[in-house]
Amino acid sequence: MNKIWVSFLPGIILLSACGNSEIIARDSWIRAAPEDGNSAAYLILQNNTGADDELVGASSDSAQAVELHESKIGDDGVMQMIPRSTILIRAGEEVEFEPGGLHVMFVGLKQNLDAGDEITMTLHFKNGKDISINVPVKDTAEKGGAGMDGYMP
Numbered sequence: 001m002n003k004i005w006v007s008f009l010p011g012i013i014l015l016s017a018c019g020n021s022e023i024i025a026r027d028s029w030i031r032a033a034p035e036d037g038n039s040a041a042y043l044i045l046q047n048n049t050g051a052d053d054e055l056v057g058a059s060s061d062s063a064q065a066v067e068l069h070e071s072k073i074g075d076d077g078v079m080q081m082i083p084r085s086t087i088l089i090r091a092g093e094e095v096e097f098e099p100g101g102l103h104v105m106f107v108g109l110k111q112n113l114d115a116g117d118e119i120t121m122t123l124h125f126k127n128g129k130d131i132s133i134n135v136p137v138k139d140t141a142e143k144g145g146a147g148m149d150g151y152m153p
């Protein structure tokens, strides 16, 4: 039984990767937060182009600045956010941005982000075209992944 699954799975992944020849951004959401505060957006980037590419930045009218960050537990056991200038997305692979890991940081929100709202974010790639997506605002409680203080970027 195990053998069947092992041989099946790569076939499924291959099929879904062949249908398109672009980078797809899916399952995006951004954490609800008040104006002037910070927030973080999460998504999955799927590279169907057949060549490696890199996410080199993001932008949005909804914040003063938008940065690529990665949360990591430091040697002292404290969660830190490390700025990333580029994030590699290998051909045929996908990269998941999620609480406690990679995220798109929104610094200085220009508006309240309330659950049910939608904002626009543009992703910039080294080789490919920019991708603009609509990102739904969700409550932390709805998505889970909150730390003790209710916030984990």
Ligand SMILES: [Cu+2]
Binding pocket: 040, 069, 070, 081, 103, 104, 105, 153
């Ligand atoms: Cu951050």
